[in-house]
Amino acid sequence: MNIEEAAFQEAPFHPGHLACAGCAERIGHKLALLALGPKTILVIPACCSTVIDGIFPHTASKIPLMHTAFETTAAAASGVKAALLAEGKTDITVLGWAGDGGTFDIGFQALSAAAERNEDFIYVCYDNEAYMNTGIQRSSATPFGAWTTTTPLGQTKDLPKKNIVEILAAHRIPYAATVCPAYPQDLTNKFRKAKKISGFRFIHLFSPCPTGWKFGSDLSIKLGRLAVESKVFPLYEVEKGEKYHINYRPKGIPVGEYLLDQGRFKHLKPEEIAVIQENVDKAWHELLLKEKYSQEKEI
Amino acid sequence: MKKVITGNHAVAHAARLAKPGVVAVYPITPQTSVSELMAEFVAKGQLKARLIRVESEHSVMAALIGASMAGARTFTATSSQGLALMHELLHWAAGARLPIVMVNVNRSMGSPWTIWCDHLDSLSQRDTGWMQFYCESSQEALDTVLQAYKLSEQVNLPCMVNLDGFYLSHTVEPVDIPEQALVDAFLPPRKPLYKLDIDDPHSFGALTSPEHYYELRYKAQKEMESAKELIKQTNSEFSQIMGRSWLPVEAIQTKDAEIIIVTMATTVGTCRWTVKKLRQQGLKVGLVKLKMFRPFPAEDLLEAIGEGPRVVVLDRNLSAGMGGIIQQELKNIFYSAGRRNQIFSAIVGLGGRDITPEQIELVVKQSLKDMYAADQINWLGGKI
Numbered sequence: 141m142n143i144e145e146a147a148f149q150e151a152p153f154h155p156g157h158l159a160c161a162g163c164a165e166r167i168g169h170k171l172a173l174l175a176l177g178p179k180t181i182l183v184i185p186a187c188c189s190t191v192i193d194g195i196f197p198h199t200a201s202k203i204p205l206m207h208t209a210f211e212t213t214a215a216a217a218s219g220v221k222a223a224l225l226a227e228g229k230t231d232i233t234v235l236g237w238a239g240d241g242g243t244f245d246i247g248f249q250a251l252s253a254a255a256e257r258n259e260d261f262i263y264v265c266y267d268n269e270a271y272m273n274t275g276i277q278r279s280s281a282t283p284f285g286a287w288t289t290t291t292p293l294g295q296t297k298d299l300p301k302k303n304i305v306e307i308l309a310a311h312r313i314p315y316a317a318t319v320c321p322a323y324p325q326d327l328t329n330k331f332r333k334a335k336k337i338s339g340f341r342f343i344h345l346f347s348p349c350p351t352g353w354k355f356g357s358d359l360s361i362k363l364g365r366l367a368v369e370s371k372v373f374p375l376y377e378v379e380k381g382e383k384y385h386i387n388y389r390p391k392g393i394p395v396g397e398y399l400l401d402q403g404r405f406k407h408l409k410p411e412e413i414a415v416i417q418e419n420v421d422k423a424w425h426e427l428l429l430k431e432k433y434s435q436e437k438e439i
Numbered sequence: 440m441k442k443v444i445t446g447n448h449a450v451a452h453a454a455r456l457a458k459p460g461v462v463a464v465y466p467i468t469p470q471t472s473v474s475e476l477m478a479e480f481v482a483k484g485q486l487k488a489r490l491i492r493v494e495s496e497h498s499v500m501a502a503l504i505g506a507s508m509a510g511a512r513t514f515t516a517t518s519s520q521g522l523a524l525m526h527e528l529l530h531w532a533a534g535a536r537l538p539i540v541m542v543n544v545n546r547s548m549g550s551p552w553t554i555w556c557d558h559l560d561s562l563s564q565r566d567t568g569w570m571q572f573y574c575e576s577s578q579e580a581l582d583t584v585l586q587a588y589k590l591s592e593q594v595n596l597p598c599m600v601n602l603d604g605f606y607l608s609h610t611v612e613p614v615d616i617p618e619q620a621l622v623d624a625f626l627p628p629r630k631p632l633y634k635l636d637i638d639d640p641h642s643f644g645a646l647t648s649p650e651h652y653y654e655l656r657y658k659a660q661k662e663m664e665s666a667k668e669l670i671k672q673t674n675s676e677f678s679q680i681m682g683r684s685w686l687p688v689e690a691i692q693t694k695d696a697e698i699i700i701v702t703m704a705t706t707v708g709t710c711r712w713t714v715k716k717l718r719q720q721g722l723k724v725g726l727v728k729l730k731m732f733r734p735f736p737a738e739d740l741l742e743a744i745g746e747g748p749r750v751v752v753l754d755r756n757l758s759a760g761m762g763g764i765i766q767q768e769l770k771n772i773f774y775s776a777g778r779r780n781q782i783f784s785a786i787v788g789l790g791g792r793d794i795t796p797e798q799i800e801l802v803v804k805q806s807l808k809d810m811y812a813a814d815q816i817n818w819l820g821g822k823i
Contacts, residue, residue, distance in 0.1 A: 219505025
């Protein structure tokens with residue numbers, strides 16, 4: 141399926157869901173489900189998505205959906221998959237779909253354990269870089285310099301974002317990848333690829349959040365583009381924890397172009413933006429080296 | 440087939456015979472040998488289940504919730520701190536109306552570190568919506584696990600089968616392990632009303648407004664109430680096939696009793712012996728064994744104890760600031776029934792301290808003389 145076809149597909153969930161206007165999670169969710177197809181069971185913990193699906197007795201989901209406790213996505217998905225296998229159902233994709241709080245923070249233990257056990261499901265972290273469902277509190281996915289309600293002005297976050305893909309790749313899982321809804325073909329390709337792989341698959345989905353990042357609801361895709369073009373959020377994949385492949389090599393734009401469209405960064409001083417630029421450049425350079433090293437190893 | 444085995448192995452055999460599709464395990468003393476034997480059953484092909492070796496008890500319960508929601512019969516065993524770690528998900532399992540069966544090997548709660556028996560671990564989970572049973576012998580533990588599956592799958596509520604750490608979990612005694620065919624005749628495969636099914640998609644556990652939540656809890660209460668009678672029917676079916684019976688409440692020499700001991704689990708065994716001895720001394724002592732704690736078998740208890748006799752409750756637990764938990768519950772149902780029996784309270788065996796016949800004899804005699812009046816706590820066996 142190419143992305144033009146996807147645009148004309150029937151949406152994989154019903155209209156009337158409760159996402160904020162401009163929510164990038166929904167775009168990512170739609171593309172992911174179109175790529176995976178209807179033989180999919182969703183496991184969703186406490187996060188925006190659990191609310192987005194709707195209030196009982198309504199549900200936007202067209203596929204089976206299990207809501208689970210905040211920190212349990214990976215464990216619950218392990219159980220769902222085990223039950224399916226116990227019944228001999230081997231052709232159903234189990235899809236854990238959690239926010240950054242549920243992945244980087246409270247669900248991290250269960251996530252690491254499921255990755256180590258190489259459980260056979262796809263875990264997606266849609267990352268809007270803070271606890272958005274509870275009203276914008278910092279998580280370990282919140283980037284350096286960002287304002288949130290628990291890192292207010294005067295004490296904005298002075299620590300870097302946890303590198304979740306590297307941590308998952310270090311578990312030597314079959315597949316880890318980053319995607320951004322602003323690059324729909326890349327996103328679709330990666331979900332289709334993930335579906336064909338068995339074992340633990342982790343997809344880090346960048347999810348610009350108009351509500352929490354303080355930008356206009358018409359700018360989510362633009363923000364996603366700027367994040368990738370500025371190399372703040374590189375699009376790459378890691379197979380078996382060692383084979384790195386950068387899917388898109390942007391020419392590069394200054395990070396300021398990405399940051400300054402967002403209210404959460406508007407307090408940043410030029411010297412702080414310079415620190416962010418330095419960190420982004422360093423991370424990109426390291427990623428290039430990892431890719432180069434893994435290619436050399438192959439030879 | 441009769442075998443001399445531990446209580447832990449007895450419940451593992453029960454779980455094997457129940458043919459769960461998914462078993463999740465995490466070690467904790469004194470439960471670990473249940474998990475180990477389950478792993479061995481799976482490794483040897485004696486049980487065709489998916490075994491998930493998770494990283495915590497919290498994930499044990501999360502995985503079983505997922506598996507049960509996808510339609511599987513499930514099993515695990517835990518203890519004490521592990522049970523407490525599951526607490527959040529015990530509520531979740533009950534709220535989701537999943538018939539998960541779990542063995543809890545009773546162990547006191549830290550701090551300080553302790554591995555020995557009392558019942559505060561499971562009694563602290565009183566309000567999670569799980570059914571709870573307590574067992575006197577390894578045979579009873581095995582049989583109760585099988586009955587728990589049948590009961591749970593009828594009322595769609597989870598069930599915790601408790602056995603006393605070390606007293607039962609690690610003590611060997613002869614246990615009749617039923618033939619698979621007999622168990623199959625008693626316990627058919629699970630047929631869930633709803634499950635995660637791509638051919639019949641539903642959402643489970645969605646955000647629920649005040650408009651609907653209240654009634655869901657009412658329904659859980661109604662099912663709990665129905666379980667009080669259903670367990671008797673289940674036990675009767677079990678008894679017809681296996682020739683053994685385990686009632687929610689058992690009355691021993693209560694008819695003419697002037698004083699009745701009420702207690703649970705292995706302490707019942709010690710009390711049986713002590714009652715015999717006290718009867719020889721001419722004291723009219725009876726014993727009520729409380730097997731089912733949730734749902735609380737109020738009617739059966741009122742009937743077993745009757746209107747006259749004094750009651751002495753041996754509570755192997757302590758709700759600090761209030762006292763023994765079983766005596767509180769008992770007073771509650773007696774008050775509601777308009778009964779004025781004197782109910783004495785003794786706290787026994789905390790942290791695995793032995794409960795001896797001498798202590799039980801002493802508390803019965805003290806209670807007959809109105810020592811330790813109804814509103815006081817008798818710290819039986821305490822160095823106080």
